[in-house]
Amino acid sequence: MAHYPLIADHGLIGDMRSAALVATDGTVDWFCAPRFDSPSIFGALLDAERGGHFRTRPAAGDVTTRQLYLPDTAVLITRFLTQAGVGEVVDFMPIEPPEAGPDERHLVRMVRCVRGEMTFDIEIAPRFDYGRERFETHLNGHGVVFRGDRTAMTADLVREPGDERNARIWLDEGGDVHARLRLTAGEMRGVVLRTGYAGPVREVPVAEVRRLFDRTVAFWKTWLGRGTYSGRWREAVHRSAITLKLMTYAPTGALVAAPTAALPEQVGGERNWDYRYTWVRDASFSVYSLLGIGLTDEAAALGRWLRDRVDEQAAKDPSGPLKIMYRVDGSADLSEEILDHWSGYRGSAPVRIGNGAADQLQLDIYGEALDSVYVADRHGVAPGHEGWGSIRQLLDWVAENWSQPEEGIWETRGGRQDFTYGRLMCWVALDRGVRLATAHGRPAPVDHWRLQRDALYEEIMDRGWSPRRRAFRQHYATDVLDSALLRMPVVGFITPTDPMWLSTLEAMESELVTDSLVYRYDPAASPDGLRGAEGTFSLCTFSYVTALAAAGEADRARLTFEKMLTYANHLGLFSEEIGLSGEQLGNFPQAFTHLALIDAAIALDRCLDTARHP
Structure with missing residues (x-):
C-alpha cells in the first residue's frame, strides 16, 4: 500500500x-x-x-x-x-x-x-x-x-x-x-x-x-513585530497569527478556511470537503481575532472583503441572501466535482473539489458579519455612507427572513431546520444594527429592527430551550445539544453566570466533552445526511475554553487550554478535528481553529488577570 x-x-x-x-x-x-x-x-x-x-x-x-x-x-x-x-x-x-x-x-x-x-x-x-x-x-x-x-x-x-x-x-x-x-x-x-x-x-x-x-x-x-499580544501564550498565538497570514490571499484580503481539499474527517469516510475558499463566517470571526492582537491592517482588509460581498449582493438582489462562501477573488462559482481517478488520503474517497454547500442557506453568517462590523467600528473603523446603505439592506432582509428553516452552521446535508444558533446570530445582526444606527445617528428602521430582535430573543428562550435537558438545544425539533451555542454568552445574548446558561454548559460537558475535547454535536442522535462519524472539533474546544473563562472558571479553562495545546503538531499547527487516538483529522491547517485559539488565549489571559487582581 x-x-x-x-x-x-x-x-x-x-x-x-x-x-x-x-x-x-x-x-x-x-x-x-x-x-x-x-x-x-x-x-x-x-x-x-x-x-x-x-x-x-x-x-x-x-x-x-x-x-x-x-x-x-x-x-x-x-x-x-x-x-x-x-x-x-x-x-x-x-x-x-x-x-x-x-x-x-x-x-x-x-x-x-x-x-x-x-x-x-x-x-x-x-x-x-x-x-x-x-x-x-x-x-x-x-x-x-x-x-x-x-x-x-x-x-x-x-x-x-x-x-x-x-x-x-x-x-x-x-x-x-x-x-x-x-x-x-x-x-x-x-x-x-x-x-x-x-x-x-x-x-x-x-x-x-x-x-x-x-x-x-x-x-x-x-x-x-506589529502585533500587540503579550500574554501568557505568545508562542502559540504568534504561530497562529503567522498561519492565518499564510492563508490570506493578499490581493483581496480574503482568508481561506484551509489551504487543502478533501482531507477526511474520518479516515476511509466520505466527509471530505474542499476548504480552499473564504467563508463569510470565518472572515467575520477573523476581524475580531486579528483586532484582538493588534493586526489592524489585516482586519481592515477582511472587513473590506466582507463589505464588497455585501455591496455586490445589495446591487444584484437585495431581496436575496448572501452566499456562505466565495472564492478568494470574490466570485461565487464553487461547483462541486469528484476526482474519480484519485484514491483519496489513505483511501478516503470521494475526493471532492469545489463545494456544494456554497448555495446553502445559513442564517448565522449575518450575525457574524454584523458583529465584525460592530467590533471594527469600536476600533475606529466605521462604515461609510455607501457601506451603511448596504448594511441597512442586509438587515432589512434579516428582519424579514430570520424565521425560515436553514441548513445551519455545520453545513449538514440532512435538510433544513429551525437551528437555534442561526436564530441567535440573527439576533446578533439586528442588535448590532440597532447599536450602530443609534451610536452614529444613521437613518434606519430602528424600531422595526428592535421589534424583530426582541421577538428573536423571546423565541430562542421559548423554543430553543429544552425543559427536559435543561439546556439550549440544536434546533426546535430535537433535544440534541450543539457546541455552536457556546457563543451565546460571548455575543451577549445571555450572561455567562445565568442559571440557564450554567445548566446548558453542564449538559454539554456531560454529552459533548471528552477529556476536555469537544464534539460539535452527536450525529447519531441528529442525522446530518452523511455516513460515518467524526472527531472532536478543535474550534469547539477552544470555544469551550472561552466559555469557561467567561464564567469565571479560571482553573478549568486553563487546564482545558493547556491540554488542547498538546494536540498541536510538532510545529504548533492544528487541523479541523482530533480523532480518538489524538490524531489530527480534516483539512490542515484550519483557520477557524487558529482563530479560536487566539480568542481563547485572550479570554483566558483576561480571566486569569481578574482572578489574580479581582
Missing part, C-alpha cells in the same frame, strides 16, 4: 497567494498555484501514486528527521540526522520575488549540509490539474521546464560553477526529474521552482538564494 504521512506530519509555507505542505520526510505533497483554489501541481497527499510530489531526502542510511520553523517566520526547516552527518532542507516562498509575473509562484528549496557530509536525492514529479493534464519535460544543464497544454513550471538549479562533479541529473521514462547531490559541511545548493513560467531556465547563484532567504525572514519578523 502507498505510504501516506500523517496529516499532522506537515508544515505550511506560502506567499499569501498560494501555499504548500511539506512533510517531515522532506516531500512537498500538496501545492496549488497560482492561487489557493487553483488545480494542484503536487497532490500526493490525496493520491500517493498519481498525485505528484517534490521530494528531497538523504540518499541512504538510517535517518532521523526533525522539523521546525525559523523562529517568528514562515520559513520551514526539515533536518536529517544520520551517522555520516546532518543535513537540512529549508523551504520558503518569497514574498513578491523580483521580476516575477503576476501568476508566477516561487518555491525555494535550500539544501545544505551542516555537519559531516550528506548525499541528497531529489525527485520532481509534477501532476498538473489534479493529474489530468499531460506535460512534456525539457532538461538542460541549468534546470528543467515542465510544459503542459495549460500549465508550465520551471525548476532552476541553485549551484556554483564546477558543481557538475558533485551532482548529476536525469529523466525517467515518465518525464519526472531525478538528481543526486553530494555536499559537505558548510555547502548549500538547491532548487527554485517557478510555476506559471515556461523558461528559459538559468543557473541561480547561491548568493542570490541567500538574499531571497534574508528578505523573506525580514518580512516575517517585521510583520509579526
